[in-house]
Amino acid sequence: MTDALLQVRNLRKTYGALKVTNDVSLDVHEGEIHAIIGPNGAGKTTLISQLSGQLRPDSGTVIYTGQDITALDMAARVRMGLARSFQLTTLLPSFTVLENVAVAVQAREGSSFRFFRPASTERALNDQAMECLNDVGLSGTASRLAGALSHGEKRQLELAIALATRPRLLLLDEPLAGTGHEEAAQLVDLFGRLKSRVTMMLIEHDMNAVFALADRVSVLVYGEIAACGTPDAVRNDAKVRAAYLGEEEVA
Ligand SMILES: Nc1ncnc2c1ncn2[C@@H]1O[C@H](COP(=O)(O)OP(=O)(O)OP(=O)(O)O)[C@@H](O)[C@H]1O
Structure with a gap:
């Protein structure tokens, strides 16, 4: 298998005693929509900010197209095709x-x-x-x-x-936030169409959208990756059910 487009390795970020990103490692493969889900305060936005270059991790590495970009600022990452939708x-x-x-x-x-x-x-x-x-x-x-x-x-x-x-990889932080049912459906449709051109990593609370769009889902709980896999695998993961989704939501 070829190397992933984005390889995150052992990323850590703390605020005082709070481990907001706790040894996070994950891969984003070219062409996929990779969703990051997790309860409020799990560290999703903080993780994306470290991938976009807005926030420096305390330790760990971010490899993009085979290059270590951990020390690069946001502008340099955008020039390489790694962009965040504001x-x-x-x-x-x-x-x-x-x-x-x-x-x-x-x-x-x-x-x-x-x-x-x-x-x-x-x-x-x-x-x-x-x-x-x-x-x-x-x-x-x-x-x-x-x-x-x-x-x-x-x-x-x-x-x-x-x-x-x-962009070659687009980072999206809650792209459906504040949209109504119809607007959300249109945006989901749009992401589906853009998928053939740009790889996407998105944080999203709308589970219907996540399960409709994502090829893979990583679940972040207290700054740690609790599970990562296809939507079906994540939906059926006992740890995820216990920590986050709740039996009735994923039934
Ligand atoms: N600059 C900061 N200083 C101190 N604590 C912070 C800072 N930024 C974030 N935090 C804390 O880190 C934790 C994770 O925040 P983050 O916004 O990354 O979570 P999230 O998963 O995106 O949450 P939500 O789903 O509510 O948007 C929270 O407890 C938050 O209060």
Whole structure:
């Protein structure tokens, strides 16, 4: 078997006496959707932050495409195709939907945002931004202000912004949070479609979505991986039932 796209080895992070990440090792294989589930406070967000480069682990290694990236910051990881989809706060509400994505395309290309650009550059940026909007089903809203989008559309826009960095591995922290039933179903559909192009690791509390989407699931309990396997294996794992899911939820 070839090496995993992401290999996390013996990652540890403590806050005082609290072991938030306690000797975590896991693999994310190219092409899979790998879900991280666990009770509130289990350390899921802290783990993702260490993978994205926002937070330094106390010890352990993160290997991505065979390279040790543990010491690299977030910008360097994004350049390597390891990106995290940010939450609503990073959207520019008074910019159009297209401009929000164009800023991300421009950042990827290494120049900072400017209001005045040559028309050809502007066109190229907008074309690429439009492609990302197409990918998430938002091309019809390109000229609307980002602040005027519905909650579900904002989550789609976040995803388009993340796609603008051309990720190979996308880290998603509760991408369905705050969405209604219909919006959640649309996003699940969208992740399913994007799967052939980008590997995804996602934290998600919506168990229906997790079991519908994930190829593999890692269960984090008190900072430790309690189980890792296919959704069915995890669903039937006695430790997981006891520690987290509850008999009735997984029945
Ligand atoms: N900067 C910090 N300083 C101290 N404690 C922290 C810090 N960040 C997180 N924690 C603690 O670490 C634990 C894990 O937090 P984290 O947000 O990673 O959990 P989570 O599994 O993502 O939770 P949730 O599902 O509620 O979002 C919590 O007890 C939290 O209070």
